Amino acid sequence: MIRAENLTKYYGNIRAVEDLTMEVPDGSILGFLGPNGAGKTTTMRMLTGYTTPTRGKAIVEEIDIQREPLRAKRLIGYLPEVPPLYPELKVRSFLEFVAEVKGLRGKKKKAEIERVVSQAGLEKVVHRRIRNLSKGYRQRVGIAQALLGDPKVLILDEPTIGLDPKEIVEIRALIKSLGGGRTIILSTHILQEVTSVCDSIAIINEGRLIEFGKIKEVEEKYGSTSLEEVYISAISRGGEA
């Protein structure tokens, strides 16, 4: 479960997110949509505890991330917008570092690394230095890192960006298979990704949440079966309000 309560973030006078409240229940995969600069990344950064909200709360499995950051962070796998990779390290050393910090040791660590390496299709590059990887492979290492430790909550900021078409299909299938029991938020600009992977959507514009709910319910509300139409009319309506 992930809950945002009146999440608000200002950078000086710039409003990035304003009064965002939503709850993503267990087992749900939420597609987080919105134009460039709408505040998706900023929201995810508050939910993961990277940045402190100006106002409001971010709650993961009933734990307030500002009050008990360690407990909350143990439950979250996060893929930031720019995959956070140390170019000097080999893929394996990098994954070992993340696994150790997530509390995995010995055999369990090894098994977990093997699991995410195969899930993200990294077998061929585990012994290469991250600096020498192609963009798509870097993205995959970023995904693998988020999956380590099998976290209950996954927050993925544009997970399929930079991947080749075959890999996109595979990663989407992977994310979908991770559902069930886990709570996932993924941001994207590809509406097709939302229809193929997610069960609910949140649309944000200029820092405000303008639509939230099951995809079907939202589509019904707009009297349309095309997510594209829904998105465009939601954004333009939100703009007028």
Next chain:
Amino acid sequence: MRNTWAVMKKELKIYFSSPTAYIVISLFLLLAGFMYYVIVSNFSLLSLRAGSNPYFSSHLSLNQSVYIPFFSNAAVVLLLLLPILTMRLFAEEKRQRTEELLFTLPLTNTQIILGKYLAAVVVLFLMILATAPYVFYPFTITRPELAPVLTGYLGLFLLGASFISFGLFTSSLTENQIVAAVFSFAILLLLWLIYWLTYVTSFLGDFLKFISFFGHFDNLSKGVIDTADIAYYLSFTLVGLFLTYAVLEVKRWWR
């Protein structure tokens, strides 16, 4: 504890899979080795001349004329090089945007700071240790006093460790490694220059000597272990680490 260890291991891997650690260590060996060579050559010249003068030669000591000047010169080399070692620690995390992972993993700021600090301290330890072969070589020929050499090393280590804590602090302030290095260099230089002032002014002299890194180095390089000096270095290190901690806490609001 384990998390601190994991962060330290990661930093050490990065140090040794990029040129940074190798460059800093070799430069240190080169510069300190050169100074040592000059000091020793000078000493052997003096000894030759003193051979004919029993009074003079009885006053000639390897500890006094070689080790004390060597350690204070090595300290200055540390002042020049350690900012280069520490500049990447936080600045590069920010620039590469890896801090977004670092600060969302189940790690406390204390664990992150200590892990990074200890990694640089390990490199410092290795580079000081690497001078041992030439520093201890004279022991195979003659019998200088051992204690002052050991405390000299201890002093060098403590001094370097406090330099590192300030380097860590300046690195947390910026995403530009050069800015971090220059700022840390400036702070250390200032604390060194303060010590020079103690030669010209008696007013505040004791206070300035107390503040400066180097005022506390003298005793150790002469073989005197004063708990006040040790406490000084430990508190200076703590101040550097605490400042870093404060920066990280404040930055949570701004990123």
